[in-house]
Amino acid sequence: MVPLSWYMVLSMVVFAIGVFGFLSRKNVIIMFISIELMLNAVNINLISLSHYLQDMRGQILAFFVIAVAAAEAVIGLAIIIALFRNKATVHVDEVKEMQG
Amino acid sequence: MIQQLFFAYFAFAIVIFSLLVVTRKNPVHSVLWMLLLFFHIASLYLFLNAEFMAAIQVIVYAGGILVLFLFVVMLMNIREELLVNKFIGAWPTGLTFAVGLLVVIIMSIKSFIAAPPGIYSIELIKQETHTKALGKLLYTEFLYPFEVTSLILLVAIIGAIVLAKRRLKP
Amino acid sequence: MKLYLLIPFLPLAAFVINILLGKEVLRDKAHWPSVLAVVGSFIVTITSVLPQAMAGKVINEDLYTWMLSGTFNVTVGFLIDPLTAVMLVVVTTCASLIHIYSVGYMHGDKGYYRFFAYLSLFTFFMLMLVMGNNFMQLYFGWEGVGLCSYFLIGYYLNKKSAADAGKKAFIVNRFGDFGFGIGVFMIFLTFGTLHYVPVFANAAGIAGQTVNFLGWNVDLPTLIALLLFCGAIGKSAQIPLHVWLPDAMEGPTPVSALIHAATMVTAGIFMVARCNPIFNLSEVAMNTVAIVGAATSLFAATIAITQNDIKRIIAYSTCSHLGLMFLACGVGAYAAGIFHLYTHAFFKALLFLAAGSVIHAVHTNDIQEMGGLKKYMPITYAVFVIAALSAAGIPGFSGFFSKDEIIWSAYASHSSVGKLVWLMATAVAFLTPFYTFRLIFLTFHGKYRGGHHEESHGHGAHHKEHHFHESPKIMTIPLILLAVGAVAAGWVGIPPILGGGAHFAKFLEPVLGHPEFHGTHAEEFGVMGLSTTIALIGIALAAFFYLKRTDLPKKLAEKFIGIYKISYNKYYIDELYDFTIVKPTMWIADKVLVAITDAKIIEGVVNGVPGAIGKFSEKLRKIQTGLAQHYGIFMAAGAFFTIALVLLLQ
Numbered sequence: 001m002v003p004l005s006w007y008m009v010l011s012m013v014v015f016a017i018g019v020f021g022f023l024s025r026k027n028v029i030i031m032f033i034s035i036e037l038m039l040n041a042v043n044i045n046l047i048s049l050s051h052y053l054q055d056m057r058g059q060i061l062a063f064f065v066i067a068v069a070a071a072e073a074v075i076g077l078a079i080i081i082a083l084f085r086n087k088a089t090v091h092v093d094e095v096k097e098m099q100g
Numbered sequence: 101m102i103q104q105l106f107f108a109y110f111a112f113a114i115v116i117f118s119l120l121v122v123t124r125k126n127p128v129h130s131v132l133w134m135l136l137l138f139f140h141i142a143s144l145y146l147f148l149n150a151e152f153m154a155a156i157q158v159i160v161y162a163g164g165i166l167v168l169f170l171f172v173v174m175l176m177n178i179r180e181e182l183l184v185n186k187f188i189g190a191w192p193t194g195l196t197f198a199v200g201l202l203v204v205i206i207m208s209i210k211s212f213i214a215a216p217p218g219i220y221s222i223e224l225i226k227q228e229t230h231t232k233a234l235g236k237l238l239y240t241e242f243l244y245p246f247e248v249t250s251l252i253l254l255v256a257i258i259g260a261i262v263l264a265k266r267r268l269k270p
Numbered sequence: 271m272k273l274y275l276l277i278p279f280l281p282l283a284a285f286v287i288n289i290l291l292g293k294e295v296l297r298d299k300a301h302w303p304s305v306l307a308v309v310g311s312f313i314v315t316i317t318s319v320l321p322q323a324m325a326g327k328v329i330n331e332d333l334y335t336w337m338l339s340g341t342f343n344v345t346v347g348f349l350i351d352p353l354t355a356v357m358l359v360v361v362t363t364c365a366s367l368i369h370i371y372s373v374g375y376m377h378g379d380k381g382y383y384r385f386f387a388y389l390s391l392f393t394f395f396m397l398m399l400v401m402g403n404n405f406m407q408l409y410f411g412w413e414g415v416g417l418c419s420y421f422l423i424g425y426y427l428n429k430k431s432a433a434d435a436g437k438k439a440f441i442v443n444r445f446g447d448f449g450f451g452i453g454v455f456m457i458f459l460t461f462g463t464l465h466y467v468p469v470f471a472n473a474a475g476i477a478g479q480t481v482n483f484l485g486w487n488v489d490l491p492t493l494i495a496l497l498l499f500c501g502a503i504g505k506s507a508q509i510p511l512h513v514w515l516p517d518a519m520e521g522p523t524p525v526s527a528l529i530h531a532a533t534m535v536t537a538g539i540f541m542v543a544r545c546n547p548i549f550n551l552s553e554v555a556m557n558t559v560a561i562v563g564a565a566t567s568l569f570a571a572t573i574a575i576t577q578n579d580i581k582r583i584i585a586y587s588t589c590s591h592l593g594l595m596f597l598a599c600g601v602g603a604y605a606a607g608i609f610h611l612y613t614h615a616f617f618k619a620l621l622f623l624a625a626g627s628v629i630h631a632v633h634t635n636d637i638q639e640m641g642g643l644k645k646y647m648p649i650t651y652a653v654f655v656i657a658a659l660s661a662a663g664i665p666g667f668s669g670f671f672s673k674d675e676i677i678w679s680a681y682a683s684h685s686s687v688g689k690l691v692w693l694m695a696t697a698v699a700f701l702t703p704f705y706t707f708r709l710i711f712l713t714f715h716g717k718y719r720g721g722h723h724e725e726s727h728g729h730g731a732h733h734k735e736h737h738f739h740e741s742p743k744i745m746t747i748p749l750i751l752l753a754v755g756a757v758a759a760g761w762v763g764i765p766p767i768l769g770g771g772a773h774f775a776k777f778l779e780p781v782l783g784h785p786e787f788h789g790t791h792a793e794e795f796g797v798m799g800l801s802t803t804i805a806l807i808g809i810a811l812a813a814f815f816y817l818k819r820t821d822l823p824k825k826l827a828e829k830f831i832g833i834y835k836i837s838y839n840k841y842y843i844d845e846l847y848d849f850t851i852v853k854p855t856m857w858i859a860d861k862v863l864v865a866i867t868d869a870k871i872i873e874g875v876v877n878g879v880p881g882a883i884g885k886f887s888e889k890l891r892k893i894q895t896g897l898a899q900h901y902g903i904f905m906a907a908g909a910f911f912t913i914a915l916v917l918l919l920q
Contacts, residue, residue, distance in 0.1 A: 006107060016202035026184070027181065029173055051150065073165045074257070092897060188899055190900065
């Protein structure tokens with residue numbers, strides 16, 4: 001039997017990798033993929049907890065996370081297309097209109 | 101023992117694939133490693149008696165979202181992408197805080213207190229089948245959140261069209 | 271649908287229409303909404319409200335909770351009892367006729383829509399003032415009419431004297447309203463409510479109570495009554511706050527007629543009459559009201575004798591008549607005061623409008639430059655004489671009945687104060703006809719004296735005597751209607767001694783009570799005969815001075831130069847206020863507030879704080895790199911430190 005904490009540690013490692021990817025990559029598409037990575041990490045956590053606590057609500061929550069992730073990916077990618085059309089770049093360090 | 105071994109394999113593969121996803125220079129490669137990663141995560145869900153979740157992980161993530169990513173990546177100029185530095189200047193700071201965050205959340209596991217187990221024991225799920233049990237809950241107790249989710253998806257569709265559409269020339 | 275709600279809200283609707291559409295859309299048709307609205311109010315008053323009030327039905331309804339805070343509960347509510355009904359008749363009748371008159375008088379003026387918008391707004395506030403069923407609504411209307419008065423006095427924006435007069439009216443009224451406001455607070459503190467009905471029902475319970483006010487123990491009813499009376503002094507232009515009313519004549523003449531003669535300035539009398547249960551409790555307050563009223567009446571009448579501005583004379587006459595009304599209230603004859611208010615509204619509005627008609631023709635306010643206008647303006651002359659006879663209290667005219675009622679009430683109240691004010695009122699009864707007919711004789715009789723003025727100022731020939739003409743029909747018809755009112759309005763209150771039924775006083779009795787007077791019929795006839803006789807003497811004297819021996823006034827003025835100067839310069843009250851209040855205030859404003867508080871303290875803070883913030887943010891904005899990931903790093907750092915802190919604290 002695999003202990004619950006193993007799943008938790010795995011989920012946290014994937015999450016941290018996602019955080020690293022989001023904070024460090026220049027390419028905005030990879031940043032989005034990193035966000036998907038973090039969401040997946042959370043899903044692993046939710047489903048493993050659901051299994052060990054014998055409560056289906058965790059999986060319901062994971063289900064909603066997937067739905068929201070799909071919506072977020074669609075909007076995010078549409079923004080990337082709009083950005084690429086206007087700036088001809090997908091590199092975030094070249095987009096800094098908000099600089100103070 | 102065999103379970104631990106399987107978990108060790110999947111966990112190792114997931115971590116490696118995750119690292120590959122965030123470090124590949126070519127976005128196409130990243131997306132393809134992501135595909136492999138999602139399959140492994142889906143397998144992990146099977147260990148956890150969540151067949152339906154494993155199925156939608158493959159169908160929605162691997163089949164839907166990743167294909168969408170792939171489309172967008174194909175729109176970009178990949179050759180130019182390969183020439184520039186893949187990280188931003190402040191990447192060491194990002195790495196530091198990512199590692200720091202990892203350390204503190206792993207440390208916080210020891211203060212985790214499990215709630216008393218609920219009614220959905222493995223036997224019950226097996227008897228009722230996972231999809232049916234999930235569906236019952238989703239369409240009764242979580243009906244309204246479910247409906248709201250459909251609304252979010254509708255908004256996402258409209259928003260994507262509005263954002264990605266070319267401006268009409270006057 | 272409550273029909274009476276139309277009365278105040280039709281003029282409000284007209285105001286909204288005019289202020290939104292008047293300038294661009296309606297333009298020279300801007301009078302339509304206002305006139306229709308006020309005539310509508312008039313019709314509703316006459317057909318619906320007045321018969322109900324006559325039948326003895328009192329409406330007292332709360333329609334809307336305005337403010338609710340603890341026990342402080344203020345509603346928008348309406349009380350329609352006989353007193354309100356009388357006020358509604360006065361306000362809507364005068365307002366309707368004056369609105370119609372204004373169509374002719376203001377024709378072609380640049381701010382035509384503005385004039386009618388403000389006039390409608392004023393009508394709305396005045397109606398809210400008289401219809402409210404609580405002190406808060408009274409205060410709302412009170413301040414509202416003050417505001418509109420300010421707008422309309424300063425209606426000729428480009429004229430400095432008009433703007434100054436508007437400011438003066440507003441500021442002088444602040445003094446009175448300050449006291450009035452405190453009075454309303456005191457009522458709430460004492461009774462726990464601001465609604466008329468419970469306040470007046472419990473008023474008898476506070477008789478004899480004392481309260482600590484500014485460190486003195488004072489009689490509670492006296493304090494409340496005097497504080498309320500402060501507001502009345504300001505609004506109704508009594509001594510010592512009368513100074514704004516003559517200056518208010520800078521506004522257009524219809525405004526003077528409506529606001530500064532017929533309606534707004536009578537709000538003070540209305541309020542005192544409305545609060546009669548409180549005033550009745552305090553002899554001190556009653557005597558104060560009577561003496562202030564009588565003093566103002568006499569004082570204003572003596573000033574009016576020497577003035578030369580046609581509108582100012584009538585303004586001082588208004589002051590004087592308002593004083594008489596207060597005098598009546600002060601001796602307990604509230605019904606007589608309201609009766610005079612009612613008749614005064616007609617003949618004084620008529621006087622003003624007729625004066626406006628004269629000014630419209632000759633384009634000057636100075637009666638020394640008029641004369642001989644009788645043959646050019648017969649209608650104006652006729653109504654002017656009717657109004658003057660009414661004001662003078664000649665038997666048969668409406669002014670006679672009300673004025674006689676007041677003088678008789680003063681005499682019959684049988685207190686020493688009553689006798690004193692009776693003497694003063696009798697003196698006024700002599701002065702009023704004198705100055706009114708002086709005005710008439712100088713304006714309409716004799717020869718035209720304005721010629722030299724034109725030459726010296728190089729005005730065009732169109733002001734020449736032969737070009738004077740009667741005002742258009744839209745102005746003369748309201749004049750004639752008001753003249754009918756000035757004659758006949760008083761017939762509803764003919765005293766029993768002259769064979770009448772005193773219906774007016776009986777109508778108001780449920781609200782205002784019935785004063786206890788003792789006097790024989792012989793005494794009453796005597797008082798009436800005396801005041802009538804001296805009124806006739808006053809007219810005769812005016813005729814002697816200004817028709818027969820036109821050189822006499824000048825000689826007398828030279829002989830008694832001291833007295834003449836005092837009267838001509840209005841007892842130097844304006845100069846006194848200028849010296850004691852205005853100058854020190856200006857000095858403080860200039861030397862302390864502007865130089866120290868404003869320049870050093872306020873500007874130091876106002877400029878210093880943004881300066882410091884500006885410098886700090888100059889540094890801070892560098893953090894804003896515009897790179898999304900830098901913000902992400904801050905978020906991750908925040909999460910890291912938060913979780914680390916929680917772990918450490920465990």
